[in-house]
Amino acid sequence: MNPESLARSLAQHPFCKDLTQAQVEFLAGCAKNARYDAGEYLVREGSLADALFLVRSGSVAIESHIPGRGSVKVDTLGPGDIIGWSVLLPPFRWHLDARALAATVVFCLDANCLRGKVQADHSFGYAFTLQLLAAASQRLTHARLQQLDVYKAELR
Template identity: 35%
Template sequence: MVARSGVFGALTKEHRERLMPLAREVSFAADERVFDEGGKADRFWIVRTGTVALDVHVPGRRAAVVETVGAGELLGWSWLVPPRHWHLGAQAVSPVRAYEYDAAAVRELCGNDPELDHALLTYVAGVIAGRLRSARVRLLDLYAPHGAGEVP
């Protein structure tokens, strides 16, 4: 199992034990697309090994990588928020091994366990905030006039 960091570190032992039977071990080859922005978000992953780049579509340009996700980290949060479509795209940078979860099964489990639901929602909210911050900074670096993102 992944070291007690990231999502596993945010959950109690009992909550981890309730989630693990829902996990399926999967792997992605380097350069393999995991999901595309706008696609149906019906699952998520906890990365065990390797790195995944998160990117945003930029019309007329290559997708801009806004963050990378590594061991112990959550890959995909859009499964939790209707309409459940990916807000970013994801591509394996290196070979990746991960635990894959069916989103509907996890939402059902959370519906029956308010403490797990709260812990998972709190963790995912932090992930969303961090990804939004990373995307903003990266896009300013790439596309804003020099110095536009500086605080006076």
């Protein structure tokens, strides 16, 4: 894919909806397309956070491996979601596993490239971080609701 069409399709992703066209083009400089088959890991807990993923299609499970219980899913993500805000936060390590549940297509944003751009252009950095924060906030809200265990039966 040439850079212009990559920027065009990147602009379609909900993560970019509040970025200017120039900012999306700037961001596209770090982006490439990637595809994962069902069962393939996008990231592994503890390994280096080297990319941020914007999911375009498919389904990705966020998991943690618990000895004796196997891989426990805590969330599943799909089109429009992002994976990997650890890319901006030292020590740049993944906290959880991300595994494709079905054939999954993502934009893969290189971590070093991103960090460089965020440093170089603070107004871009602000817009980008705000998007990241919005996604993080929504994810946290959902996690809190999940923690409430609202469907649990209270026996009398």
